[in-house]
Amino acid sequence: MGTTPSDQDEFARFVHATGIQLYRTALLLTGDHHLAEDLTQTTYAKVFASWRRVHRAQNPVGYARTILLNTFLSHRRLRRSGEQPGRAADLTETLAGSTYEATSDADPSTRVDLLAALARLSPTDRAVLVARYWEDRSITETAGDLGLSEAAVRTRSKRALERLRPLVLDLSPEGIM
Amino acid sequence: MNDLPTLMRARVESEHPDLFALTTGSIRRGRRIRHVRYAGAALASAAVVAGVALGAITLAGGHPSATEVQPAAGQSLDISSPAPRPSPIPLDLSPVTGGKLVVPPKAASGVHSLENLTPMAPGTVGPRPERKPFRVTLKGWTCGPAADEKFDCIGPTDDGAHVVWRPASDHADWANGSPDKQADWVSGVHDGVFVTIDGAAAQELGASLVWK
Numbered sequence: 001m002g003t004t005p006s007d008q009d010e011f012a013r014f015v016h017a018t019g020i021q022l023y024r025t026a027l028l029l030t031g032d033h034h035l036a037e038d039l040t041q042t043t044y045a046k047v048f049a050s051w052r053r054v055h056r057a058q059n060p061v062g063y064a065r066t067i068l069l070n071t072f073l074s075h076r077r078l079r080r081s082g083e084q085p086g087r088a089a090d091l092t093e094t095l096a097g098s099t100y101e102a103t104s105d106a107d108p109s110t111r112v113d114l115l116a117a118l119a120r121l122s123p124t125d126r127a128v129l130v131a132r133y134w135e136d137r138s139i140t141e142t143a144g145d146l147g148l149s150e151a152a153v154r155t156r157s158k159r160a161l162e163r164l165r166p167l168v169l170d171l172s173p174e175g176i177m
Numbered sequence: 178m179n180d181l182p183t184l185m186r187a188r189v190e191s192e193h194p195d196l197f198a199l200t201t202g203s204i205r206r207g208r209r210i211r212h213v214r215y216a217g218a219a220l221a222s223a224a225v226v227a228g229v230a231l232g233a234i235t236l237a238g239g240h241p242s243a244t245e246v247q248p249a250a251g252q253s254l255d256i257s258s259p260a261p262r263p264s265p266i267p268l269d270l271s272p273v274t275g276g277k278l279v280v281p282p283k284a285a286s287g288v289h290s291l292e293n294l295t296p297m298a299p300g301t302v303g304p305r306p307e308r309k310p311f312r313v314t315l316k317g318w319t320c321g322p323a324a325d326e327k328f329d330c331i332g333p334t335d336d337g338a339h340v341v342w343r344p345a346s347d348h349a350d351w352a353n354g355s356p357d358k359q360a361d362w363v364s365g366v367h368d369g370v371f372v373t374i375d376g377a378a379a380q381e382l383g384a385s386l387v388w389k
Contacts, residue, residue: 008204011200011203011204015196015199015200015203016196016200019196019199019200020192020194020196023192023193023194023199027189027192028185028188028189033192037194037199040194040199041202041206042206044199044200044203044207045203045204045205045206045209045210047207048203048204048206048207048208048210049207049208049210049211049214051207063334066334066336067334067336069377070334070337070377071336073377074337074376114184114185114188115188129181130185133180133181133182133185134182134185146377147376147377147378147379147381148380149380164181168184171179171180171181
């Protein structure tokens with residue numbers, strides 16, 4: 001089943017409508033601009049490969065978000081199994097080594113602290129925080145997105161916030177107000 | 178003091194991807210994924226057809242005593258001559274028009290199936306398929322063939338999982354979570370092996386395993 005020019009136009013509109021949010025999610029997950037671009041493009045490539053099915057779905061944005069999270073976690077797992085060379089290796093090295101470089105105009109102290117602190121969490125814990133506090137997903141939705149139990153989401157979220165708090169200067173004790 | 182959502186927004190609000198490059202790159206890579214997917218489906222279909230044909234040939238030639246000799250089209254069978262001896266090579270791959278495929282009695286009883294075919298003889302072209310000691314039955318997931326006691330599965334949203342079966346002697350390390358031996362899901366031991374699964378739906382996949 002191929003795609004028509006009309007399909008491509010619709011897909012392009014979809015990317016333009018959702019690309020910024022998805023890219024920012026990827027940036028929070030990876031902590032690196034190049035890896036975030038790669039993760040976002042991989043996600044949209046998978047979406048395009050199934051575009052007609054995705055387009056008919058009730059929530060294409062949710063579908064793309066789930067693919068993004070699972071692709072991010074799959075890269076980490078395949079790397080751990082030693083079976084996915086290439087970009088995944090870069091991703092893991094970046095996550096482990098916190099090789100983030102600040103390049104935007106936001107407050108440098110906040111910026112470095114937040115992304116560097118996120119990079120010190122496990123990828124799954126980071127995905128939980130990003131889903132809960134950036135994507136504003138409920139515990140039930142986060143559990144469904146990540147294939148975890150609700151109890152696991154609660155535990156990971158609490159533990160990740162506890163680890164994050166001493167690393168992020170401006171973070172309120174509750175994590176969320 | 179700020180809450181985490183506020184800090185996250187402050188950090189990334191000035192970040193803007195190149196949406197045009199993102200769109201064109203995604204379409205290019207998406208087409209490649211689709212081609213690979215279709216090629217894989219075509220290969221799988223061809224493999225199934227080849228497997229069925231091989232199975233039929235093996236069943237027909239595996240029991241010389243059950244072989245019926247039928248004249249090919251345009252030939253007559255001389256019943257006055259001595260009965261033909263079974264060929265030491267049971268497979269006759271020359272084209273025969275109007276020939277008849279004879280199924281040995283065992284197969285006629287329904288005992289034979291592709292699952293029960295004996296391994297191919299050494300020297301046979303192509304890798305020998307590896308039998309999985311279990312099946313993954315989670316709805317919407319498709320698993321590839323096993324090699325080196327591992328295989329990958331793909332879910333309905335294109336997310337993947339990696340499944341490995343391992344000797345029971347390693348189970349304690351994996352169950353206790355040694356630093357270099359961790360998986361998202363670890364089974365109990367069955368018939369000398371256990372299974373580890375890494376992937377987004379590892380728990381659900383693990384729960385769906387049916388041991389053979």
